[in-house]
Amino acid sequence: MLLKALRSSSLSGVVFADHTVSVPYPNVSARPAALSYGLCRPIRASADPDVAQSSALTGIVFRPFVEVQEQLVQVPPSSSQSLARQRYSAACEAAINEQINVEYNASYAYHTLFAYFDRDNVALPGLAHFFKSSSDEEREHAEKLMKYQNTRGGRVQLQSIVMPTLTEFDDPEKGDALSAMELALALERLVNEKLLKLHKTASDENDPQLTDFIESEFLSQQVEDIKKVASYVSQLRRVGKGHGVYHFDLQLQGEAA
Structure with a gap:
């Protein structure tokens, strides 16, 4: 059924995992414009561990409501002490x-x-x-x-x-x-x-x-x-x-x- 779906959508050269499914076009001009100009490239699984690791990154470098907890406990509970003082010996x-x-x-x-x-x-x-x-x-x-x-x-x-x-x-x-x-x-x-x-x-x-x-x-x-x-x-x-x-x-x- 997957091959039928691919044929019906006129896709060629699409990769799933390490298997390439190729469906010949009867007419080159009938290919989608995106494929003709190389805008859609086949996706192949990379064996590079660095690439695999980078794909797991979330892109989050700062979590304010999590990291602020350490500073929050240092805020004096009473205004009798300075609330602005930080790293001032x-x-x-x-x-x-x-x-x-x-x-x-x-x-x-x-x-x-x-x-x-x-x-x-x-x-x-x-x-x-x-x-x-x-x-x-x-x-x-x-x-x-x-x-x-x-x-x-x-x-x-x-x-x-x-x-x-x-x-x-x-x-x-x-x-x-x-x-x-x-x-x-x-x-x-x-x-x-x-x-x-x-x-x-x-x-x-x-x-x-x-x-x-x-x-x-x-x-x-x-x-x-x-x-x-x-x-x-x-x-x-x-x-x-x-x-x-x-x-x-x-x-x-x-x-x-």
């Missing part, structure tokens, strides 16, 4: 809190420099504005770190800010502008060292998200700030005290405008 959390304190202390130190150069008997508004902007930048860095801490499910713990031990910056040999700018350069280099320490902690804890955050949001900008302040130190060393500082201050005012 206590060491990274503590390091972020430490860096927040570093940024706030740097901001406080810059604010002291701003207050000094804003005095009426010092009267260098360009330097005052530069140090005020530097203070604001460090504070913004601290706030950015606080925001990241909350994003990762950590807890912000603010620490004490140290009172600046210096309030006068006039040096008999260097003058106040150069003395203050050298202090700013040392401060930027110190902050950079602290950031590198934070980055190392993130690397040691296998936290690629934190390392990416530090690299993209802090380290690149930090080296630019170091270069900028280093250039200011070189310029102040060149112009000396007195009249040269006045013109340097005018330059800073122009950059701030």
Whole structure:
């Protein structure tokens, strides 16, 4: 009956298992167009075990409602714990809190420099504005770190800010502008060292998200700030005290405008 069905449907060269059934056509032009152009090819069973194995694949690479069960049991049952925290170690959390304190202390130190150069008997508004902007930048860095801490499910713990031990910056040999700018350069280099320490902690804890955050949001900008302040130190060393500082201050005012 199978042969009769094949003859009635005018099929030729069809393979079932390893047996080929051939029915001659009385007229070649009577063959179906698909067979004439080779679009329908005979199917033969392959002895290749890899092909046989691939035919058993389902094509499913991700089963969300099955695989999610492992993560579901890790979701805290109470909102008293962070629901967003995942692969965020206590060491990274503590390091972020430490860096927040570093940024706030740097901001406080810059604010002291701003207050000094804003005095009426010092009267260098360009330097005052530069140090005020530097203070604001460090504070913004601290706030950015606080925001990241909350994003990762950590807890912000603010620490004490140290009172600046210096309030006068006039040096008999260097003058106040150069003395203050050298202090700013040392401060930027110190902050950079602290950031590198934070980055190392993130690397040691296998936290690629934190390392990416530090690299993209802090380290690149930090080296630019170091270069900028280093250039200011070189310029102040060149112009000396007195009249040269006045013109340097005018330059800073122009950059701030």
